Amino acid sequence: MTDTTKSTRQVNVTSKTSVSVLFAGDSGDGMQLTGTQFANTVATQGTELNTFPNFPAEIRAPAGTIAGVSGFQLQFSSKPVYTPGARFDVMVAMNSAALKANLKDLHRGGIIIAGTEGFDEKNLKLAGYPEGANPLEDGSLSNYILFPVPILQLTREALKESGLSSKEIDRCKNMFVLGLLYWLYTLPLEGTFETLRAKFQKNVHMAEANIRAVKAGYFFGDETELFANLGRFDIAPQKQHGTYRRVTGNEACAIALTAAAKKAGLKLFLGSYPITPATEILSTLAKKKKYGVKTYQAEDEIAGIVSSIGAAYGGALAATNTSGPGLALKTEALGLAVILELPLVVINVQRGGPSTGLPTKPEQSDLFMAMYGRHGEAPLPVIAASSPVDCFYCTYEAARIAVEHMTPVICLTDGYLALSSEPWKVESPDNLAPITPRFHAPRQPEDPPFLPYKRDDRQVRAWAIPGTRGLEHRIGGLEKQNETGNVSHDPENHELMTKLRAQKINQIADFIPLQTIDNGPKKGDLLVLGWGSSYGAIKTAVEQAIEQGYSVAHAHLRYIHPFPKNLEEILGNYKKILIPELNNGQLIHIIRDTFLIAPEGFTKIQGVPFNEMEILIKITDIIKELQS
Amino acid sequence: MTENTTIPVLPVLIAKDFASDQEPKWCPGCGDHAVLQQIKNVLPELGIAPENIVFVSGIGCSSRLPYYLATYGVHGIHGRALPMATGLKVSRPELSVWVGTGDGDALSIGGNHFIHTLRRNPDLNVVLFNNEIYGLTKGQYSPTSKIGLRTVTSPSGVIDQPFNTAALTLGSGGSFFARAFDRDGKFLRSILKRAALHKGTSLVEIYQNCPIFNGGAFEAFSSADNKANNTVYLEQSKPLIFARGKRGIWLDGFQPIVVDLDKEGISSSDLWIHDETDINKASILAHFADDHADSEESLPRPFGVFYAKERITYEDALTAQIADAQKNGIGTFEELLRGDQSYEIKKA
Numbered sequence: 001m002t003d004t005t006k007s008t009r010q011v012n013v014t015s016k017t018s019v020s021v022l023f024a025g026d027s028g029d030g031m032q033l034t035g036t037q038f039a040n041t042v043a044t045q046g047t048e049l050n051t052f053p054n055f056p057a058e059i060r061a062p063a064g065t066i067a068g069v070s071g072f073q074l075q076f077s078s079k080p081v082y083t084p085g086a087r088f089d090v091m092v093a094m095n096s097a098a099l100k101a102n103l104k105d106l107h108r109g110g111i112i113i114a115g116t117e118g119f120d121e122k123n124l125k126l127a128g129y130p131e132g133a134n135p136l137e138d139g140s141l142s143n144y145i146l147f148p149v150p151i152l153q154l155t156r157e158a159l160k161e162s163g164l165s166s167k168e169i170d171r172c173k174n175m176f177v178l179g180l181l182y183w184l185y186t187l188p189l190e191g192t193f194e195t196l197r198a199k200f201q202k203n204v205h206m207a208e209a210n211i212r213a214v215k216a217g218y219f220f221g222d223e224t225e226l227f228a229n230l231g232r233f234d235i236a237p238q239k240q241h242g243t244y245r246r247v248t249g250n251e252a253c254a255i256a257l258t259a260a261a262k263k264a265g266l267k268l269f270l271g272s273y274p275i276t277p278a279t280e281i282l283s284t285l286a287k288k289k290k291y292g293v294k295t296y297q298a299e300d301e302i303a304g305i306v307s308s309i310g311a312a313y314g315g316a317l318a319a320t321n322t323s324g325p326g327l328a329l330k331t332e333a334l335g336l337a338v339i340l341e342l343p344l345v346v347i348n349v350q351r352g353g354p355s356t357g358l359p360t361k362p363e364q365s366d367l368f369m370a371m372y373g374r375h376g377e378a379p380l381p382v383i384a385a386s387s388p389v390d391c392f393y394c395t396y397e398a399a400r401i402a403v404e405h406m407t408p409v410i411c412l413t414d415g416y417l418a419l420s421s422e423p424w425k426v427e428s429p430d431n432l433a434p435i436t437p438r439f440h441a442p443r444q445p446e447d448p449p450f451l452p453y454k455r456d457d458r459q460v461r462a463w464a465i466p467g468t469r470g471l472e473h474r475i476g477g478l479e480k481q482n483e484t485g486n487v488s489h490d491p492e493n494h495e496l497m498t499k500l501r502a503q504k505i506n507q508i509a510d511f512i513p514l515q516t517i518d519n520g521p522k523k524g525d526l527l528v529l530g531w532g533s534s535y536g537a538i539k540t541a542v543e544q545a546i547e548q549g550y551s552v553a554h555a556h557l558r559y560i561h562p563f564p565k566n567l568e569e570i571l572g573n574y575k576k577i578l579i580p581e582l583n584n585g586q587l588i589h590i591i592r593d594t595f596l597i598a599p600e601g602f603t604k605i606q607g608v609p610f611n612e613m614e615i616l617i618k619i620t621d622i623i624k625e626l627q628s
Numbered sequence: 629m630t631e632n633t634t635i636p637v638l639p640v641l642i643a644k645d646f647a648s649d650q651e652p653k654w655c656p657g658c659g660d661h662a663v664l665q666q667i668k669n670v671l672p673e674l675g676i677a678p679e680n681i682v683f684v685s686g687i688g689c690s691s692r693l694p695y696y697l698a699t700y701g702v703h704g705i706h707g708r709a710l711p712m713a714t715g716l717k718v719s720r721p722e723l724s725v726w727v728g729t730g731d732g733d734a735l736s737i738g739g740n741h742f743i744h745t746l747r748r749n750p751d752l753n754v755v756l757f758n759n760e761i762y763g764l765t766k767g768q769y770s771p772t773s774k775i776g777l778r779t780v781t782s783p784s785g786v787i788d789q790p791f792n793t794a795a796l797t798l799g800s801g802g803s804f805f806a807r808a809f810d811r812d813g814k815f816l817r818s819i820l821k822r823a824a825l826h827k828g829t830s831l832v833e834i835y836q837n838c839p840i841f842n843g844g845a846f847e848a849f850s851s852a853d854n855k856a857n858n859t860v861y862l863e864q865s866k867p868l869i870f871a872r873g874k875r876g877i878w879l880d881g882f883q884p885i886v887v888d889l890d891k892e893g894i895s896s897s898d899l900w901i902h903d904e905t906d907i908n909k910a911s912i913l914a915h916f917a918d919d920h921a922d923s924e925e926s927l928p929r930p931f932g933v934f935y936a937k938e939r940i941t942y943e944d945a946l947t948a949q950i951a952d953a954q955k956n957g958i959g960t961f962e963e964l965l966r967g968d969q970s971y972e973i974k975k976a
Contacts (some may be wrong), residue, residue: 001909004968005914044971044973046973088818162768163749237973239973241973241974242970242972243970243972243973244965244970244971244972244973245969245970245971246969247967255964255967258964259961262961262964263961269718271715287965288959289949289952289953289954290953290954290958290959292954292958293949294718294719294946294950295717296714296715298744299711299740299743299744300740302711302743303708303711303714303740304711306704306705306708306711306712306715307712307714307718308714308715309704309711309712310684310711310712310714310715310716310719311715311716311720313682313702313712313716313720313721314682314715314719314720314723316719316720318719319714335705335710336704340702369750421737426965426966427960428962428965429962429965452669466679466680466681466700466716466723467680467720467723468763470679471700472678472679472700473700474648474683474694474695474697474700474701475701475702475703475704476685476694476695476701476702477704478703484649486697487650542704559677603904
């Protein structure tokens with residue numbers, strides 16, 4: 001075993017609370033894999049962790065260019081962390097483009113580990129540096145701690161007897177980097193070795209070469225004088241004991257749907273069409289056949305949702321997942337699900353829009369579409385997840401509401417949550433809320449006629465599925481007569497049905513938890529009201545503002561339609577409400593419209609998440625203004 | 629899912645047991661009435677309890693079909709009956725799932741679903757009412773309208789090449805295609821029954837007259853004289869003979885040729901023998917419709933089963949994959965939540 005706690009030389013190990021690292025390189029450099037592997041190792045130490053990959057929209061953007069830069073950022077800490085870090089402390093730059101694209105987000109005094117081969121004349125030119133300029137040599141990085149490392153050369157040296165082709169050897173350079181970072185943060189190597197052996201089960205040479213590259217990187221850190229002054233770092237673990245797994249938001253959604261079906265005793269059906277950044281929900285569920293999950297990759301977005309409506313009619317827990325352009329295509333079918341009053345979970349992983357927009361970048365700009373994007377009066381519940389792990393609870397909750405209230409539910413996540421990951425303490429089935437489908441019992445000939453649209457006191461109709469004797473009935477998209485469900489064009493009936501459908505959704509407010517204050521005083525100067533993936537940035541900013549003595553609180557909305565019943569009361573307890581959103585201001589309209597108050601908006605529409613610093617500045621500005 | 633879905637003892641049912649309490653709202657003289665009647669005639673013959681039958685439809689005159697049948701039924705949205713039926717069939721393979729659709733619903737707005745459903749081959753019985761017109765929206769041309777047809781949206785005549793439903797079905801990998809006629813009830817009934825018994829997507833194209841907006845569109849095949857000369861009824865292993873036994877089809881390589889049985893010294897054994905499992909012959913039959921029944925040499929319009937060859941259905945293939953994934957046991961709830969990459973953090 002490689003002893004990672006001892007060094008061959010005496011190198012200082014400094015304990016740190018928290019560090020944010022960026023692995024950046026060309027999209028062919030394997031940075032996602034390196035970052036993921038590093039994150040797995042960090043997680044197994046019990047350290048708090050949050051990761052975020054940032055890669056180009058193109059599969060193979062021109063090598064060496066800024067457009068081709070792929071990054072994987074993570075923050076790990078002895079304290080809870082909610083974001084991958086507003087800025088990073090350490091940046092691995094495999095080439096000049098990676099450095100150029102990310103330098104602005106590196107802390108002053110931060111560490112740069114630069115792969116020198118990526119800074120040759122050709123790479124510098126591709127990255128757009130002026131002729132003759134090389135940041136590794138011209139002193140322009142003097143505000144940072146720079147380590148130029150001939151990563152490629154060292155990897156080749158280490159693997160020259162591996163028997164691999166030179167191309168294969170070069171591809172192992174990311175493992176060298178990984179080993180070096182393990183040394184720097186006194187992390188163990190064994191887990192990675194196991195992963196590599198499992199991954200290259202059929203190619204032992206490849207596994208061993210990769211392992212040798214990891215070790216070479218590790219020993220390079222240990223043996224070279226380069227890092228002697230810097231020393232090594234140690235981040236103490238924080239997590240309580242227990243069983244954990246690391247999940248991305250998309251994985252969490254997939255697990256939640258399967259779990260909800262298990263809990264409800266239903267079969268899961270997912271009708272879907274691949275779309276970035278939502279596809280992993282489909283691909284993850286396609287691998288869950290062991291749990292009886294049926295996935296259906298349809299010919300288009302419309303067939304994705306409509307096949308799910310068919311499955312819901314048949315009594316399945318039916319779901320569809322998509323992103324903005326796909327949700328737009330599904331809107332007509334959503335109206336059908338509303339009028340049929342069938343349960344359906346729609347997960348919309350938001351991305352920058354309109355149109356194709358920024359497919360790989362997060363935005364919170366589909367809130368209006370989720371709320372209002374249907375023809376006719378077609379209200380449905382809208383809920384939003386706030387973290388990768390919360391994607392599990394939110395999707396599960398969407399399924400609960402859908403099944404118990406016989407309605408389509410839109411669960412909003414975004415590209416940031418979808419791809420970010422964090423450790424999740426494995427949930428016990430017993431802790432999950434019950435989900436109780438109400439199937440209508442078979443009917444005997446002497447029973448009163450079956451009324452498909454007869455409602456209970458929650459305005460919910462029963463689920464009458466084919467195969468149930470005596471319940472043969474016809475329903476459809478045409479307006480239906482109250483109770484009988486027969487086609488009806490009667491004016492009063494249409495108004496009644498429209499109101500009943502809306503009332504059913506509004507009454508869901510009686511079956512969801514009250515809004516809580518996440519942090520801060522129950523009354524005060526400022527309430528930061530967030531929704532969705534901005535949770536981490538707001539949480540961190542508000543924590544810091546409270547530490548600095550400001551009277552500020554944070555509430556984060558999961559239920560956007562209907563709102564929790566006490567929201568108005570909460571909003572009344574602060575002098576000012578601040579609503580940060582990754583859009584041009586959408587929740588703020590809904591809050592204003594519902595409660596007739598004047599909150600202050602704070603928007604960012606750059607395809608990147610908020611960072612805690614920008615929110616903190618906004619908070620302090622507002623409170624100073626309130627006090628002046 | 630429920631445990632209460634199957635009923636072992638079936639009462640003997642007749643056609644009127646499958647009539648719902650809703651009065652059909654189709655125009656008088658519409659071919660849809662005749663199709664509905666034949667569906668009601670066929671259903672009792674299948675031995676399937678009404679609660680295990682579902683009719684799914686999209687939008688259009690034909691898509692009102694589910695309302696008039698005392699089975700389960702869903703009237704969906706325009707063009708989307710096939711994916712809805714597929715989702716239902718995939719999640720509930722034991723149900724008998726039917727689709728009522730039209731030329732606009734299936735071939736225009738639902739064209740994409742049409743081709744993809746056929747290649748996947750879920751076990752659906754698709755009844756395509758082809759009246760070569762949009763009826764419900766009052767008479768616009770459809771993707772099967774003939775070139776030159778003057779309608780409210782083609783005042784100078786249609787210039788779009790119409791779809792050849794048979795060729796489209798076969799080209800999409802369909803496992804069953806048959807054509808029938810609204811006015812020939814007995815034949816329609818036999819074809820519907822064949823379609824119902826076919827395991828896989830069975831596509832039945834019914835020439836259905838819309839007396840209001842496209843009356844007489846199929847006149848060339850309906851009046852007694854025209855019918856004899858312009859239609860050929862396909863029977864398995866039988867030669868292609870029409871015109872009251874006077875003419876037949878002889879296959880010269882890939883070229884179908886109309887031959888006069890009286891004059892040319894050709895006996896029926898020399899003629900094309902129908903083989904509904906032969907995709908090549910079915911494809912040639914499909915293109916008979918490109919001929920326009922305007923001369924003695926014109927190829928007749930075929931009716932009957934062009935092609936029927938079973939292959940694995942989508943739901944069976946998926947069920948098999950699931951069974952394989954579960955061969956060492958169904959995944960437990962705990963296993964699901966734990967995943968395969970969990971790790972233990974021990975007490976510090």
